[in-house]
Amino acid sequence: xxxxxxxxxxxxxxxxxxxxxxxxxxxxxxxxxxxxxxxxxxxxxxxxxxxxxxxxxxxxxxxxxxxxxxxxxxxxxxxxxxxxxxxxxxxxxxxxxxxxxxxxxxxxxxxxxxxxxxxxxxxxxxxxxxxxxxxxxxxxxxxxxxxxxxxxxxxxxxxxxxxxxxxxxxxxxxxxxxxxxxxxxxxxxxxxxxxxxxxxxxxxxxxxxxxxxxxxxxxxxxxxxxxx
Amino acid sequence: xxxxxxxxxxxxxxxxxxxxxxxxxxxxxxxxxxxxxxxxxxxxxxxxxxxxxxxxxxxxxxxxxxxxxxxxxxxxxxxxxxxxxxxxxxxxxxxxxxxxxxxxxxxxxxxxxxxxxxxxxxxxxxxxxxxxxxxxxxxxxxxxxxxxxxxxxxxxxxxxxxxxxxxxxxxxxxxxxxxxxxxxxxxxxxxxxxxxxxxxxxxxxxxxxxxxxxxxxxxxxxxxxxxxxxxxxxxxxxxxxxxxxxxxxxxxxxxxxxxxxxxxxxxxxxxxxxxxxxxxxxxxxxxxxxxxxxxxxxxxxxxxxxxxxxxxxxxxxxxxxxxxxxxxxxxxxxxxxxxxxxxxxxxxxxxxxxxxxxxxxxxxxxxxxxxxxxxxxxxxxxxxxxxxxxxxxx
Ligand SMILES: Nc1ncnc2c1ncn2[C@@H]1O[C@H](COP(=O)(O)OP(=O)(O)OP(=O)(O)O)[C@@H](O)[C@H]1O
Ligand SMILES: [Mg+2]
Numbered sequence: 001x002x003x004x005x006x007x008x009x010x011x012x013x014x015x016x017x018x019x020x021x022x023x024x025x026x027x028x029x030x031x032x033x034x035x036x037x038x039x040x041x042x043x044x045x046x047x048x049x050x051x052x053x054x055x056x057x058x059x060x061x062x063x064x065x066x067x068x069x070x071x072x073x074x075x076x077x078x079x080x081x082x083x084x085x086x087x088x089x090x091x092x093x094x095x096x097x098x099x100x101x102x103x104x105x106x107x108x109x110x111x112x113x114x115x116x117x118x119x120x121x122x123x124x125x126x127x128x129x130x131x132x133x134x135x136x137x138x139x140x141x142x143x144x145x146x147x148x149x150x151x152x153x154x155x156x157x158x159x160x161x162x163x164x165x166x167x168x169x170x171x172x173x174x175x176x177x178x179x180x181x182x183x184x185x186x187x188x189x190x191x192x193x194x195x196x197x198x199x200x201x202x203x204x205x206x207x208x209x210x211x212x213x214x215x216x217x218x219x220x221x222x223x224x225x226x227x228x
Numbered sequence: 229x230x231x232x233x234x235x236x237x238x239x240x241x242x243x244x245x246x247x248x249x250x251x252x253x254x255x256x257x258x259x260x261x262x263x264x265x266x267x268x269x270x271x272x273x274x275x276x277x278x279x280x281x282x283x284x285x286x287x288x289x290x291x292x293x294x295x296x297x298x299x300x301x302x303x304x305x306x307x308x309x310x311x312x313x314x315x316x317x318x319x320x321x322x323x324x325x326x327x328x329x330x331x332x333x334x335x336x337x338x339x340x341x342x343x344x345x346x347x348x349x350x351x352x353x354x355x356x357x358x359x360x361x362x363x364x365x366x367x368x369x370x371x372x373x374x375x376x377x378x379x380x381x382x383x384x385x386x387x388x389x390x391x392x393x394x395x396x397x398x399x400x401x402x403x404x405x406x407x408x409x410x411x412x413x414x415x416x417x418x419x420x421x422x423x424x425x426x427x428x429x430x431x432x433x434x435x436x437x438x439x440x441x442x443x444x445x446x447x448x449x450x451x452x453x454x455x456x457x458x459x460x461x462x463x464x465x466x467x468x469x470x471x472x473x474x475x476x477x478x479x480x481x482x483x484x485x486x487x488x489x490x491x492x493x494x495x496x497x498x499x500x501x502x503x504x505x506x507x508x509x510x511x512x513x514x515x516x517x518x519x520x521x522x523x524x525x526x527x528x529x530x531x532x533x534x535x536x537x538x539x540x541x542x543x544x545x546x547x548x549x550x551x552x553x554x555x556x557x558x559x560x561x562x563x564x565x566x567x568x569x570x571x572x573x574x575x576x577x578x579x580x581x582x583x584x585x586x587x588x589x590x591x592x593x594x595x596x597x598x599x600x601x602x603x604x605x606x607x608x609x610x611x612x613x614x615x616x617x618x619x620x621x622x
Contacts, residue, residue, distance in 0.1 A: 049616075058526055058615045079530055086528025093619065097523040101243040111527050113236045158527075 003070075005165060005198050006032035006055065011064035013050055024050050026221030027064065037192040037199045039209035042218035048202040049170055051218065055200065056089045056168045057081045069165055086114040090159030092169040096151040098143040098158075105130060105139040108157045115162065129157035133187060149180025156187055160197070167191065169201040173208050185211050233533035237524060238540045241513070245541070248516060251509045255542075255602070256549040258505030259595050262498040263553025267583060267591040268561045269491025274587050275566075275579040276484050279417050284473025286449040288360050291442040291459070294466040298479055299332040299440045306437030308465045312444070315462075317454035319445045321359075326445035328356035331429050331438075335400045335422070337389040348389060349421040350379075350400065352429030352439075360443040363414030369394050370409050374425045377432075380409035382419035384579075387565050401432040415580070417476065443472070499598055502549075506602020510542050514610040521610050522618025531611035538607035539600060546599020550592035557591070558583040 008030040015022040024047040032038055040048050053059040054066060057073045066073050068088065076084055090111075091097075098107045108126040117125070130136055133153035143151055152172060159167055169188070173181035185208055191197040192213075201212060209215045215227040245252055291312050292302035304312070313327035320326065331352035336345045355374075358364055372378035379398075386392050396407050405424065413419050430437065446452055449471065456469035470478070514521070521534055562583040 053616050056526070058619075082525065082528050082530045084528075085526065091526050093523075097519060097526075097619065099240060099520050099523065101240055110236075110524075113232060114528050 004031045005034045005036070005069055006030065006200075007065075007067040008055075009065045009067075011051070011054065011066065012062045013047070013054060013059075014062045023221060025054075025061075025064075028218075028222050030216070030223060032198065032200065034198055035192070035196045037188070037211075037213045038201070039212035039215045040200060040202045040218060041204070041206075041209055041215060042224075044204075046218045047221060048218055052168050052170050052200065052202055055166070056091060057085050083114075086111060086162065088165045090162065090164040090167045092152070092155050092159050092167065092172045094171040094174045096143070096148075096155045098151055098154055100143050103140050103142055104135060104146065104154045104157075107143070107154055108161050111158060111162045125161055126157075129161040130154070132160070133157045147180070149176050149183055152176060152180070152184050153187065156184065156191075160191065160195075165198065167197055167199045169199065171202055171204065173203065173205060181205075181208065233529055234536045234540070237529065237533050237537040240520075241517070241537050241541050242544070244517065248513060251512045252545060255506045255509035255545045255599075256552060258502045259546055259549025259598050260553035260556065262495065262502040262598065263550045263591040263595045264557045264560075265498055265553075266491070266495035266594055267554050267557035267587055268581065269487070269495060270587040270590055271557065271561055271581040271583045272566070272579070273484060273487050273491060274582040274584055276480065276487060278415055278582055279419075279579040284416075284471070284476045285360075285362065286471055286473055287446045287451075288472040289444050289446055289452050289455055289469050290472050290475040291444065291455075291467050291469050292440065294468045296468070299330075300334065302440045304329070304439050304442065304465075304467070306439075308467070309437075309439055309442050311462060311465050312442045312459060312467060315444075315455045315458045317447055317451035317458065319447045326356060326359045328353060328360045328443045329426065329439040330354075330357065330441050330443060331426055331433070331435060332440040333429070333433055337385075337391060337398075340388055340390050343390070346389070348385060350429070351421050351423050352426035353423055354426040357423075357426075357443075360445050361413060361418070363412070363416065364418075365412050366409050367412050368410040369407075372408055372424055375428060376425070377403050377405045377428060378408045379405045379422050379424040380411050381407055381423075382421050383410055383412050384419035384565065385422060386410055388420070403432055417480075446471075495594070499594065502598050503601050506542055506545065506599055507605060509545065510538060510603045510606035511609075513541065514538060514606045518610075518613065518618045518621045522613070522615045522621070525615050526619060535607035535611045538610055539603045542599040542603025542607075543596055544599070546595045546597070546602070547592065549599070550595025553595065554583070554588045554591045558588065 008028060011025050011028040013025040015024060028051070040051065042048050054061050061074065071084065073081065073084065102110070105126050108129050109122050112122040112125060127136065127139065130139055133156050135150060135153055135157065138146060138150060146154065173184050176184065188199055188201065189211060192199050203209050217224045292299060293304060296302040309329040313325045318325045318327060333350050334347040335350045337348045338344065339346050366380065367383060372380055381392055391398055392407060394407055394410055397404050398407065444455065446455065452469060452471050459465055459467050459469060525531065525534065561581040564581045566579060566581065
């Protein structure tokens with residue numbers, strides 16, 4: 001298929017708190033090509049996480065349309081949307097969000113429970129993903145027995161194990177020191193340049209943003225300018 | 229696939245249970261307490277029923293004066309009793325019809341536990357008294373001797389009243405009675421009674437040859453209608469005839485109803501309390517895992533498996549509580565003897581708590597229901613919380 005992977009038209013998001021309406025996104029347009037690597041920057045509270053959540057189908061826009069790989073996700077029902085998320089997006093969170101009772105391997109296997117793969121196939125895939133992030137030797141560790149950087153690499157393995165179209169990362173290095181952060185960014189580089197993954201990464205760190213192909217700045221509810 | 233999702237999430241929930249054992253224990257113990265009360269109540273009702281059912285032979289009929297509600301308010305003169313014994317449908321043996329005229333009075337004895345006076349049935353029976361009771365058996369000592377001031381006591385009476393012991397003497401009707409034996413009667417209400425020779429009791433209480441009731445052995449259970457019809461047609465008597473089972477059921481209907489209603493009401497009230505305990509547990513279980521649940525849903529797990537997993541956990545906690553409560557009730561109450569006043573007969577009824585498998589299972593089912601109700605709202609809440617809000621929570 002050709003054309004951009006992500007197409008956003010007139011995206012508006014307002015939060016309602018009692019009588020008060022908080023406008024966050026105000027008619028935002030955005031287009032992201034397949035295989036692109038986009039860093040999303042902007043002041044705190046500018047709506048970066050909001051935009052990312054909308055792209056991932058975690059939240060509903062007030063107005064506007066989001067098309068991803070030709071699918072208008074606003075038209076999906078909640079069960080369809082959940083299934084679409086399972087197939088199409090991998091989320092990487094600032095605080096990793098691993099499930100504490102599961103081992104690294106089980107955490108990575110988790111999204112595969114939503115597929116029709118057999119247990120041996122799931123395990124093989126989970127192990128391959130862990131190998132890709134360099135954590136084969138930590139497969140049986142629980143999150144609490146891992147460093148922050150290792151936890152985030154498990155999070156990345158979980159996000160890529162289903163081979164999604166799009167990786168959405170919300171401040172993935174925000175809680176890591178420079179060395180661990182660099183390791184994560186190196187992984188993104190490899191995923192983008194070698195595996196052709198499309199990545200959208202929210203970040204406050206100009207050094208991290210500099211690794212992306214494009215840098216977008218979100219201000220006052222719209223994309224103010226672009227570098228890259 | 230939805231089932232696979234549910235199993236996966238449930239399995240994870242249960243693995244995190246040890247980390248929240250405090251709240252889980254509150255729910256289990258709360259539900260367990262309710263189930264213990266419910267089980268004890270049901271066991272009591274069951275014991276009542278057993279005491280009444282056992283007494284109730286189908287092929288024995290009790291004949292009392294027409295319109296009287298029980299033996300106490302009945303009275304049959306000697307000739308009337310003879311007419312009853314001659315009715316068709318009554319089984320005969322070498323000695324004639326198997327019919328037992330019986331005198332029934334109430335005497336006072338202090339209860340063993342409270343010391344307060346209670347009405348104890350004192351029954352006078354002739355030789356036929358044993359031919360109309362299949363389960364009657366002397367447990368200790370011997371039978372009374374006809375013509376003497378001797379009595380035998382039911383094992384229920386022995387346990388419940390002060391001053392009764394084998395070989396002892398009690399004073400009723402200005403006479404000293406020697407207790408010469410203890411009997412059982414298949415666990416029936418009869419075991420709450422004292423028995424002596426019919427003629428001795430009649431003369432003690434100056435009853436001439438009148439009796440309260442005649443128990444007859446029927447040719448077959450169906451013959452009860454034949455006996456009733458024949459006696460109804462006979463102008464010499466005015467009696468009512470009922471099978472022993474029907475007679476006892478009627479006698480204790482109100483008591484059984486009250487115990488059952490009271491027990492059920494108490495169990496429901498306590499159950500409401502226990503539901504709040506379970507609710508609380510499941511709310512905290514859900515709250516503790518808000519971010520995990522949101523993560524699962526972000527990854528693509530559906531809302532239904534999330535609700536189902538919360539419910540499954542709540543039901544398992546309920547099940548644990550139910551088993552715990554049922555076992556506790558079994559250990560604490562099963563086989564324990566107790567007695568109560570049957571205000572329909574004005575006599576003390578002794579019975580044993582019976583935690584039967586059916587009673588146990590009923591208690592466990594109730595516990596599972598409590599768990600289910602307690603898990604429902606938290607489960608729905610977990611599924612309805614916006615994912616973005618869940619992901620932000622700490
Ligand atoms: N559920 C909500 N209800 C009401 N207001 C909200 C809600 N979520 C976000 N907001 C508001 O929307 C605005 C954008 O929030 P968002 O989290 O997208 O910002 P951000 O750019 O990611 O900020 P940061 O860099 O601090 O993470 C903020 O003003 C925030 O207070
Ligand atoms: Mg943010």
